[in-house]
Amino acid sequence: MRIYKECCHCSKELRGRTDKKFCDPQCKSAYQYQIEKYNPERFYNKVDNQLKLNRKLLKEYNKGGKVTIRSNVLLELGFNPNFITHYWKNQNGQVYFFIYEYGFLTKKENGKDKYVLILWQDYMAKNSKFTN
Template sequence: MEIEKPETKKCLHCAKPITGRLDKKYCNDYCRNSYNNQTKRAGDKQIQEVNSIIRKNRRILKTLCPAGKATVSKELLDSMEYNYRFFSGIYRSSAPSKLVYFICYDYAFSPLNEEGKNMALIVEKEDHFNDFFENPWSA
């Protein structure tokens, strides 16, 4: 009667044989860290891409608004490749203006239509923006 040898486990990162505990997954700390970093990077790729776009949008708003408040044309935002689909929050101001601000961290813009021209009011984020909670289920 022949005794079967248990199958040798291999490191999840480098595929070298593992010795030691039965539940061990990596041959050393380097492989464990590398494997976990690689796995995390793959899972967070979309988050990193979206965050990168929002940071770029913020840089554009900050560049165009050195004094804390500015009005610029939509064409200028377009030429700087501002991406309107991505922002970190929304603030709706109360009457009388009822402007909607699209926030990118600490800067925001509100679309305006002045004399038939598409414009954007850019502001440095104001404290009261944080106090407002936008509930998407409330009418």
């Protein structure tokens, strides 16, 4: 007794196994794509996309290795400082947040919020903490 009589994607008549749902791998792939297209974005994808955007922006604006920039410049482009991969605390107690190898320190200068952008250095490995 056949469970499915026609392909779940293209509605062609199925031949072969009784539990077959799709006529070929292309129909199966197209069907799965349509299902995922209408599902809400998964949490993992949101986090991954935000980390990628944060890294891209830090890389783009840190051409000199250490740069100070107004925070609103990055925030307007979609930067979210709550998405980080790890942090590093220097001897002065300042905490630098990192997205992979690009880091930033939040500071206030002349009443304006700014970020100090830096690159990861090997000596930082001793005091870094990874987020869970």
